[in-house]
Amino acid sequence: MLFEVYAAVSAESVEAFRCQTAGEFMLSSGSDTAALRAQEASSWLLGELTRDGRIPFRLACQRLTAWESLLVQHVLGRTDIELATKPSSDAGLIPVTRSALFGVSFWKPDELPEPAPEPLAWLRVPPEVLDMTDEETRSVLAREAAELQGVDAILRGWEQRGELDRRLVQLADWVERVETVYVFVGREVFSKSDAGSNTLTRDGRLSNLRQLPVDSWTVADRLFVVLAHCLFSSGRSVRFEEFNGLQLSATGLRRFLLDRHASYCAAIGRPPHNPHGMPLTELAEEVRALQGEVDQHSPFIRYRRINGITFVKNEYLADFPHPRDPHALPESVARYGRVHLGVEPTGRVREDMHSLTVAATFLDAQAAEDARPPARHGAVGELLAAIVLSAVHATDSDYGMSSSVRDLTRLRGARPGGPDGVLQLKKADFVCCCLPHTTRMAGAGGETAPILWRAAQRMMYNRWHFAPGEFDRETIPEKRHYFFPPQVPDIAEHADHHHGGHSASRVRFSIRAPGAQVWQPPFTVFGHGFRGCYDIRLVRMEGPPFTLRELHEAVRHCSLVDELWRTLADGVQDGSLPVRPMEGFDRDWYASRGWERLDAYALAAGALPVPG
Secondary structure, eight states: OOOOOOOOSSHHHHHHHHHHHHHTGGGSOHHHHHHHHHHHHHHHHHHHHHTTTTSOHHHHHHTSOHHHHHHHHHHTTOSSOEEESSOOSOTTOEEEEEETTTEEEEOOTTSOOOSSSEEEEEEEOOHHHHHHHHHHHHHHHHHHHHHHHHHHHHHHHHHHTTOHHHHHHHHHHHHHTSSOEEEEETTEEEEESTTSOOTTTTTOHHHHHTTSOGGGSOHHHHHHHHHHHHHHHHHSGGGGGGGTTSBOOHHHHHHHHHHHHHHHHHHHTOOOOOOTTSOHHHHHHHHHHHHHHHHHHSSEEEEEEEETTTOOEEEEEEEOOSOOSOSSOOHHHHHHIIIIIOOOOOSOHHHHHHHHHHHHHHHHHHHHHTTOOOOTTHHHHHHHHHHHHHHHHHTTOSEEEEEEESOGGGGOOSSTTOSHHHHTOOGGGEEEEEEEOTTTTGGGGGGHHHHHHHHHHHHHHHHHHHGGGGSOGGGSOTTOOOOOOOOSOEEEESTTTTOHHHHHTTOSEEEEEEESOTTSOOEEETTEEESSSEEEEEEESSSSOOOHHHHHHHHHHHHHHHHHHHHHHHHHHHTOSOOOOOOOOSHHHHHTTGGGGOHHHHHHHHTSOOOO
């Protein structure tokens, strides 16, 4: 039997649906009309699940419980389903709801939805579909129960060895070192996020477990504690973000780790052994070891794709053989070097970048010695700006930036490698060179300066937040909050959805290429090695999203930033260069549209092709 379809989420969507069916589909007759209307119901469901395509269908299904995900896969595309806008006394109706935390949810006919979700519709499907969904769910749950035995064995081993309380404290600290944790276990949420939910620390979920015997923990608590430790072992707490907005299960984590194991082995050309029977803790540690080999010895780079709606940050491998520096200095950077620094490029990119940095450093020192009023950004700031502008134009971005510490000498500790200097830094001790495309932001008018300054402030704050992240935990005061700095490049979409700072700076699509890059040695200064302490970031305020081509360009330009800072650090440490703190790029500089006074900006504008 074919059911007539009514699809609605609100008065507006009801009317839109009626208009569409009346204007287009009523031209057909009989079962054809019903089938087309059922297809429209599938389209509505798909649109709700994916937020009209902003969440990939794969991720949309991974947000759901096993039963929900299987139901959706059975229902979409069928011609014998019904979506009603009002409940009825009919048996077998499936409530479809939406909530801020979980998004769209489907509830079994005999399951009462929580009172909070907003009702969207009621779904009626043939009884045999419910039977198949239940049968397949039973199989999934059986596999999960088997894997849970191994999880419980790990947990009880920690308890017997007296490690459990230390591990709970450690886990709570790891949660604080990542921007967002937003993980589902069934219909429970484990979170510390910008979505307004913080069950792990603010609501005391982890601290409360310290007062309870393991036997009284819920299955969800046991799973999360063990699986979060495995995620951290496989790649620090940023691994938590791979399950943001998604379901975390023991079988799901094993599949995730096995996928990483296979991908990493393939990347380094090593035949994988059979890791399927390994305990999750051992499998996680092996994945971590392989990760380092991929970074150092493979023709692939690890990068992450970020969905700002769900907070998920999935890692992928991109084919990007060495060398990953530019084949030659970008023309605008080379032109700045020739015209303003008197350096003629040789074609050896790192050497050329070193020479440009040395020349800019001496130019700034000479200006200070002569008591000439230099441009506030200085020659080193100009050189950094030339790199940023080149990256902006090469990727057709609206604006881009690079940030780091203003004065490298402030990183010196009381003893070599110590964190003392870093811990004394304030936000104003960091600098962000944030510059607009020479034509693309013309439409922003008077908003350009506020947009750039807001973005720069956010990056200066991030630098302060990341600075202690590469020191041993025991050397950092408990009250000094910090995040682990980013280490691999990423591409983000819909970055402005939850993030107030991104929304204020109109960051819809972005790229981040951090340095020192993981295939290079750490950036070492005063006895300590840093990663994620400088970068190239690129922004588009509207579509289209960035692609891997632009990511490659950002990585290549970050190599130039890397050489600039390494040259300055070497000069500071051995006294061979008169390195001065980087000036400019502060509130007054942005308010006065300081980028328009950059020689590099004038060169970049002049390098643009004349419109035809």
